[in-house]
Amino acid sequence: MSSTEVSAIEELTNKEYKYGFVSNIEADSLPPGLNEDTIRKISAIKGEPEFMLEYRLKAYNHWLTLKEPHWANVKYPEIDYNSISYYSAPKKKPQLKSLDEIDPELRNTFEKLGISLEEQKRLSNVAVDAVFDSVSVATTFREKLSELGIIFCSFSEAVKNHPEIVKKYLGSVVPYTDNFFASLNSAVFSDGSFAYIPKGIRCPMELSTYFRMNAANTGQFERTLLIADEGAYVSYLEGCTAPQRDENQLHAAVVELIALDNAQIKYSTVQNWYAGDKDGKGGIYNFVTKRGACRGVNSKISWTQVETGSAITWKYPSCILQGDNSIGEFYSVAVTNNMQQADTGTKMIHLGKNTRSTIISKGISAGKSNNSYRGQVKVSRKAENARNFSQCDSLLLGDKCGAHTFPYLEINNPSAQVEHEATTSKIGEDQIFYLNQRGISTEDAIGLIVNGYCKEVFKELPMEFAVEAQKLLSISLEGSVG
């Protein structure tokens, strides 16, 4: 690697996190600590029906029997679950009828992030359910959606207003017994998003949530549930940025998707949480369980993710292909820089006949980071004619980072066709020189090359998100490759 390239990488690496700031909103929080009493309090604050409290308590009691998993290729100091505050809400929380009612400080925060709700409302076709810390503060376009019978609201509201749907589907894809972090989430989840698209309805706009963690020392436990009924279609966008923090923040979200017969769900994420400074201090621990069930025939679930942030990412958006002819897709760009660690990938579980899955994973490692792809393709005994194609590419920037690929294949039906391709490459000095010779700086050259490398994934993102994703990539690679 040439000296210019090294210095460009160092320069970029040394840039401070652009979105690091703390907004001064009085938070109304529970004291740190986790016990049955905490859970009863959370449930009471939220005015939940009895079935939710029972669910939380069962999850909590199960969680007590579990041990934190350590099979992922990541290292971090022990988490003291009793030092975390499990509930924090912006203090003012009346029902808001319009965006004008939002706390001006809060609006400022969103605007600093470039997510002006006004702008969102005026210019774009996106309904935004903004989750600030733990309580939803604004939901737009809801009325327009409700005319079509689409329910799009915060999880808490869904629990109150549509308990029968919540009760039917909550935990049906990710049961509270699923894993340590999913159990913890099931016990203490604060809020999140809920969407139900009724039969035969194509949701006319991209549904969107911006997550943001704020109040210090508050773990955030989001819960998202999306249901596409027969023949329905929905595209959902999730985007995150978080303010800079010195102490680590735990995030353990659960996302459940359910696609019934002939339904389709497209779930896109751009994740840019604080990754810690260049020495690895601070940053978000992101332990997420995301899973979709293609429950009906001919159903389809696509996950697209661009992961640039967090100190630690532990995340495997997966598809359970139950319905015959159902399709699962996973498109991922995971970028790690400095001391970041990512262990991410997917699981494609083929249960139905003629089920198909596609996995395209692009890992980019820079600095001293470690980036692992971990993917499982499982074809059950009854899954006749299952097809899978997996492509896992790793790009290394510099010589102090690592890329790892852990594919697991479990094929129990002889008619299955499973393909796995993997490559590892480095950005060539000759590529950079070529671009330099055309008048392009090394930093921009790296940006161009990396964006080109991720093109297959970016083209799966909705347009406005693709632009944002490219910017995020440049910001975080403003530290990595360029």
Add this chain to the structure above:
Amino acid sequence: MMLEIKNLHVNVGGKEILKGIDLIVNAGEVHAIMGPNGSGKSTLAQTIAGKQDYEITKGQVLLEGKNLLELSPEDRAREGVFLAFQYPIELPGVSNTNLLKTALNEIRKYRGLEAIDTMEFLTLIKSKMKLVELEQSLLSRAVNEGFSGGEKKRNEIFQMAVLEPKLAILDETDSGLDIDALRIVANGVTKLKSKDNATIVVTHYQRLLDYIIPDFVHVLYNGRIVKSGGKDLALELEERGYDWLKEDKELIAG
């Protein structure tokens, strides 16, 4: 004076490749640099463009009086140096249009101009494409990825046409081209020629010079220019090969 090279010595991997090059190129001129394999032709081209890891031990390279050797490769490009690569590099996923727009705007920014308007840019590339008879589909494809040898070379000339350099250096642009492609490339270069720019054609064979008529021909041998002349020198080389010059050179050296 467009380009002035004075007593240039260059080491590559600890070995001296260029051993004192002197060359003057004026605006409006085409210079051909010929020579056998390993004589240092490509090293000279890449040194002017600013290839890293080439160690300049002595000498100067001036573009319109400005010391190029102090500039980064990108700033040299922005000053107006263009190198058509002997082996154009593949950039998976990076479209030709994206590359050109980024490059053009960087060059414009350096010169204090505003970024080019998208419509204006599209008109520009359409007109330049015709110059090298490039197909529209190559614009949206990734740079050089899956291009044939001829397409890669034409694409280099296309980029040159869009970026409008002051000094263009064509490094073995004729290698690997069939006669039709050669004609297209050469016509493109000839059309781009003006009284305000200059071209250096680095080549092994005389045949490109049937299409691009040089004002001067220089023979590079063993890191030195051993003979300079008019376009007839190229014909003489074609006829007699390089050996007679080697003998001359040994006489000089002796």
